[in-house]
Amino acid sequence: MAKIVTMGEIMLRLSTPGNEKFIQADEFDINYGGSEANVAVSLANYGYDTEFVTAIPDNPIGDCAVAAVRKYNVGTKFISRSGDRLGIYYLEPGSAVRPSNIVYDRAGSSIACATADLFDFDAIFADADWFHFTGITPALSDSAAKLTEEALKAAKAHxxxxxxxxxxxxxxxxQEKAREVMTNLMQYVDICIGNEEDAEKVLGFKPEGSDVMSGNLELAGYMNIFSQMADRFGFRYIASSLRESHSASNNGWSACIMDGKTKEFYHSKKYTIAPIVDRVGGGDAFTSGLICSFLDGKDMKTALEFGTAAAALKHTIPGDFNLVTRAEVEKLAGGDSSGRVQR
Known part of the structure; x- marks a missing residue:
């Protein structure tokens, strides 16, 4: 069984109950999450050996964050207990025409202050097959950006x-800083995932003719930018989730992918997700589904359908983590979206 390593920040999530606004709330619901931790949890649920690498303060709140991923069989032995604080984000869930709102309180977090000497990357990657990171980690600080590149160099060396x-x-x-840092990191990447805003703001590629706010998706634009990205960076695959935001409670959801070598392009089936329970972590569920399928040896079309279905299901689950099983994803990807009670 393959082993996947992810590295990034896990945060304490404080969200208002129900759909209350911040100013209404007298209490918060507690969850833990972060993009790379979310991916690790999903892949562990699919049966893969996963290791999550981060830095967390050596205090009871740090213990809670470690326990949150360890509960789902994610490896934590390479987590550095260092720094002074765990990052926090506050979530005000949206509804209908009112969008969700997130406020970050993560400056100076343990991972933002971490340096490469805190991690033995030779040991971390010694028996691993896959490394996943996101553009969030290098955005935290200059030291986090340097840490990310050191991890990437070690991953490729292994x-x-x-x-x-x-x-x-x-x-x-x-946007300017993102392009400067992330363009450099693309030299280490085999599979690139992101939505239309990510591609434009991070790498400078914009799909012409698409407007997700109005629900208009022009697939020819994605084919064009995917081809350019493959030519420039040599990606093996390029994939994008396609969210049509009709409202905070009602989204269309699909995805597309291109083989960077053959330029074969594929668009998945589309799901209508309404009402949305929690959209946080939807993109991470998509990524996890792709990784799982590729490690399973599936072709890119099957991988895309699995990832798209996994992400659709995540929208029905509170919290950051996608806790669905392979069987549940395969059932939806196979066409059963009835939602009938299982007895």
Whole structure:
């Protein structure tokens, strides 16, 4: 069985109950999550050996974050207990025409202050097959960006397949800084994943004719930018989730992928997700599904359908983690979206 390593920040999530606004809330619901941790949990649920690498303060809140992923059989032995604080994010869930809102309180977090000497990358990657990171980690700080590159160099030296979710976060860094840092990191990447905003803001590729706010998706634009990205960076595969935001409660969801060598392009089936329970982690569920399927030896079309179905299911689950099984994803990908009670 293959082993996957992910590296990034896990945070304490404080969300308002129900659909309350921040100003209404007298209490918060507690969860833990973060893009790379979410991917590790999903892959562990699919039966793969996973290892999550991060830095967490050596205090009871740090213990809770470790326990949150360990509960789902994610490896934690390479987590550095260092730094002074765990990052926090506050979530105000949206509804109907009111969008969700996120406020970050993560400056100076343990992983943002971490350096490469805290991690034995030779040991971390010694028996691993795949390394996954996102554009969030290098956005945290200059030291986190340097840490990410050191991890990538070590992963490639050990012969791992490397995937990235571009994940542009405008509240963390500017478009210009993102392009400068992430363009350099693409030299280590085999599989590139991101939505239309990520491709434009992070790498400078914009799919012409698409407007996700109006629900208009022009697939020819994606084919064009995927081909350009493959030519420039040599990606093995390029994939994008396609979210049509009709409202905070009602989204269309599909995805597309291209083989970087043959330029074969494929668009998945589309799901209508309404009402949405929790959209946080949807992209991570998509990424996890792709990785799982590729490690299973599936072709890119099957992989895309599995990843798209996994992400659709994540929208029905509270919290950051996607806790569905392979069987549940395969059932939906196979066409059963009835939602009938299982007895």
């Amino acid at each position: 012969g791992l397949t490397v995937s990235v979710d571009l994940n542009f976060r405008k509240k963390l860094w500017s």
